[in-house]
Amino acid sequence: MADTYDVVVIGGGPGGYNCAIRAGQLGLKVACIDKRGVFGGTCLNVGCIPSKALLHASELYEEAGEHFPKMGIEVKGLSVNLKGLMAHKDKAVSELTKGIEFLFKKNKVEGIVGEGKIVAPGTISVTTKDGTREITAKNIVIATGSDVAPLKGVTIDEKQIVSSTGALTLPEIPKRLLVVGAGVIGLELGSVWRRLGSEVTVIEFLDRICPGLDLETGKQFQRILTKQGMSFKLSAKVTGVTKKGKALSVTVEPAAGGTAETLEADVILVAIGRRPYTDNLGLDEAGVKRDERGRVVTDHHYATNVKGIYAIGDVREGPMLAHKAEDEGVAAAEILAGRAGHVNYDAIPSVIYTYPEVATVGKTEEELKAAGVEYKVGKFPFTANARAKSNLTTDGFVKILADAKTDRVLGAHMVGPDVGNMIGEVVLAMEFSGSSEDIARTCHAHPTLSETIRQAAMGVEGWTMQM
Amino acid sequence: MSIEIKVPVMGESVTEATVGRWLKKKGDAVTQDEPLVELETDKVAVEVPAPASGILEDISAEAGATVKVGAVLGAVKEGAAGAAAAKPAAKAETPKPAAKAEAKPEAKPVAKSEVPPPPPSVKRIAEEQKLDTATIDGSGKHGQVTKGDALAALEARKKEKPVAVASSGTRAKSDREERVPMTRLRKTIALRLKESQDIAAQLTTFNEVDMSKVMALRSSTKDAFEKKHGVKLGFMGFFVKACIAALKEIPSVNAEIDGDDIVYKNYYDIGVAVSTERGLVVPVVRDADAISIAGIESAIGDFGGRARESKLKLEELLGGTFTISNGGVFGSLMSTPILNMPQSGILGMHKIQNRPVAVGDKIEIRPMMYLALSYDHRLVDGREAVTFLVRVKENIEDPQRLLLDL
Numbered sequence: 036m037a038d039t040y041d042v043v044v045i046g047g048g049p050g051g052y053n054c055a056i057r058a059g060q061l062g063l064k065v066a067c068i069d070k071r072g073v074f075g076g077t078c079l080n081v082g083c084i085p086s087k088a089l090l091h092a093s094e095l096y097e098e099a100g101e102h103f104p105k106m107g108i109e110v111k112g113l114s115v116n117l118k119g120l121m122a123h124k125d126k127a128v129s130e131l132t133k134g135i136e137f138l139f140k141k142n143k144v145e146g147i148v149g150e151g152k153i154v155a156p157g158t159i160s161v162t163t164k165d166g167t168r169e170i171t172a173k174n175i176v177i178a179t180g181s182d183v184a185p186l187k188g189v190t191i192d193e194k195q196i197v198s199s200t201g202a203l204t205l206p207e208i209p210k211r212l213l214v215v216g217a218g219v220i221g222l223e224l225g226s227v228w229r230r231l232g233s234e235v236t237v238i239e240f241l242d243r244i245c246p247g248l249d250l251e252t253g254k255q256f257q258r259i260l261t262k263q264g265m266s267f268k269l270s271a272k273v274t275g276v277t278k279k280g281k282a283l284s285v286t287v288e289p290a291a292g293g294t295a296e297t298l299e300a301d302v303i304l305v306a307i308g309r310r311p312y313t314d315n316l317g318l319d320e321a322g323v324k325r326d327e328r329g330r331v332v333t334d335h336h337y338a339t340n341v342k343g344i345y346a347i348g349d350v351r352e353g354p355m356l357a358h359k360a361e362d363e364g365v366a367a368a369e370i371l372a373g374r375a376g377h378v379n380y381d382a383i384p385s386v387i388y389t390y391p392e393v394a395t396v397g398k399t400e401e402e403l404k405a406a407g408v409e410y411k412v413g414k415f416p417f418t419a420n421a422r423a424k425s426n427l428t429t430d431g432f433v434k435i436l437a438d439a440k441t442d443r444v445l446g447a448h449m450v451g452p453d454v455g456n457m458i459g460e461v462v463l464a465m466e467f468s469g470s471s472e473d474i475a476r477t478c479h480a481h482p483t484l485s486e487t488i489r490q491a492a493m494g495v496e497g498w499t500m501q502m
Numbered sequence: 503m504s505i506e507i508k509v510p511v512m513g514e515s516v517t518e519a520t521v522g523r524w525l526k527k528k529g530d531a532v533t534q535d536e537p538l539v540e541l542e543t544d545k546v547a548v549e550v551p552a553p554a555s556g557i558l559e560d561i562s563a564e565a566g567a568t569v570k571v572g573a574v575l576g577a578v579k580e581g582a583a584g585a586a587a588a589k590p591a592a593k594a595e596t597p598k599p600a601a602k603a604e605a606k607p608e609a610k611p612v613a614k615s616e617v618p619p620p621p622p623s624v625k626r627i628a629e630e631q632k633l634d635t636a637t638i639d640g641s642g643k644h645g646q647v648t649k650g651d652a653l654a655a656l657e658a659r660k661k662e663k664p665v666a667v668a669s670s671g672t673r674a675k676s677d678r679e680e681r682v683p684m685t686r687l688r689k690t691i692a693l694r695l696k697e698s699q700d701i702a703a704q705l706t707t708f709n710e711v712d713m714s715k716v717m718a719l720r721s722s723t724k725d726a727f728e729k730k731h732g733v734k735l736g737f738m739g740f741f742v743k744a745c746i747a748a749l750k751e752i753p754s755v756n757a758e759i760d761g762d763d764i765v766y767k768n769y770y771d772i773g774v775a776v777s778t779e780r781g782l783v784v785p786v787v788r789d790a791d792a793i794s795i796a797g798i799e800s801a802i803g804d805f806g807g808r809a810r811e812s813k814l815k816l817e818e819l820l821g822g823t824f825t826i827s828n829g830g831v832f833g834s835l836m837s838t839p840i841l842n843m844p845q846s847g848i849l850g851m852h853k854i855q856n857r858p859v860a861v862g863d864k865i866e867i868r869p870m871m872y873l874a875l876s877y878d879h880r881l882v883d884g885r886e887a888v889t890f891l892v893r894v895k896e897n898i899e900d901p902q903r904l905l906l907d908l
Contacts, residue, residue, distance in 0.1 A: 441648070
């Protein structure tokens, strides 16, 4: 039998590969098993990265068509070459996955392409193309992530009825795209295809898009998306899909029940959420506890109820975000190396990469009200920002929420151009227990979009200057 | 060129000081390393020497001001050294505003080095409200003071103030009393003594000692001793040695409580309380078990002299595993000394008085001294404390025991 590993990470996504790299850095003997064939997990292969490649390219396409003429730039013969677009996306993905292999080598992580299964605490069977063998590990980290949640009564074929995975590789631009679920994935991929020419209708079970988003921010976001041409059917559910020639016939009912209607679509994107992925992992045999939603239960040191087995990322509780998984992976590796790993769950940003982007961190107004926290609000629209004005990107606003007494920043909610990059400033301030005044008194370059954050921060204590 | 006079680093735990007397006036000629100003800290008074020879150009921290380590006290104009001929030149340049403007911003408090400097909001509050952020326990990363912390400190200060006003208001101002601010040393003494009483379970055991033999030994050898060692033979050396012998037997008296642990010290750093005009200081004779009585006597003599001149160094006052306090020099017959925390024992020596005592079956006049041992009952048992004191008594009554290590 081979040597015992200090840590074996099952799953090579952002949580898993970062956990393995950090463990390697800290001098642990570590292996990372992934069955996909390439490392990077959902994020790199069929999630964050390919969708961003498509979002960026399609955004530029729309900008060239819509905005260029307004800025005096004439474009003739603008068109989409879908094959070229997909090649661009595939190239970005393949370069980044190769990057992980390089990082593994650099940090002495043994990457194993195969399927890992926990046989017993400390023992994992690995099935690779060369056969099955057993390896032993002092600690096992489950980082198997999540998978597309299925929609009852609808079977995903990844051709016409697709999940996010299929929506990234459609062979042609659908005339009518029906998106089920107005969450991050549905709205991002819906935006991609709308920009490329699809008529996009989004059906959402709840009465609002992006539940969990700050209410005012969500409403503003929906207004902007509607203005761009996306249609919404809220408080509605899809109960059945039938093929009707080349097209699909979709039965939609009010969420509360009532008369059904029928919609026609060429492609349906099912994006109602994701569920923890623990299939064939041997968790039941090992006795690892899971909650009613199938998530692996851990303590705040990521330890499961079984000694020597840990879990991080989408497979445990918390928002299903790559960077949350990444932070947990790092913290878990540090804890396993005897250090003080820690994740501050109050300061994890969340971004929707549409145009305009949506970026949030911390508590929403609704959460603060429910918790009985007295807070102050500072808000500033991009229409009053010089840079946004000259860029013709004036949709959206920045809202900062701070404790009424201590002025400590409790949350930030933004809709607007590039807010996904800008949120970092507020996250940093929150990580350092900063106040709205601290942001307001920090010099911001002019003219930049980030001045909007400063003016909003000023607004918390009523001294917004540029409006 | 102007050179700033800065508050020097005075030791690990010292972050601020009170400006005492300026020994030079603005415009005075100074030479390098000449003392310019006195600083009083929690522990010790220090003199700040001139950083260069020249003219004392500016005094930015007046007597009574509280200053941080590194803060600017004033400036010396270099070069124009002492000589009268140089004076006019210096005068011509003094009104230069630039030098002052440069010095000023640095005179602001410098934060404790281990804590990150306060964020902008806190800096504003500190400046507007004259709030010393160094005294606030920060809740941010690495103890950084957040705006919430600063606001809470302001709130706490507001609550304190009315009380203070009320209490001083009830008392009519009288020319029959004088109100002076407590010196820093006095404040520290007050704080430490009270802290000691709050924390330790203090009690005192007494005994008395017949000083005949030590006194006889001393008078028969004092001339030879002084001739050889250049220092007078007193009783302190005997008591230090007597205590060390007893401490070795009863280690708990030489121990301290640290959290849930007891730390027994296998070294004997004996603090000797010295009274000065400013108050009590306790310089420490290090590894006193390894030094001769002559060495101890000369160390104590040196401390006493320098303590009265406020020239003790901070490190000479830190640590100490056991303390001896002699109230006898002022005539005290009996007292209960207060522990010098975190130590767990303190010996009180008292006046030597001729008293009738029963020796065998006869009454004799003997030079007697009462001894007191205050101890921390949390870690020293009564039996141990009493045994310790009896051992000190025996060692003094029969000093050859010390010689023979009995």
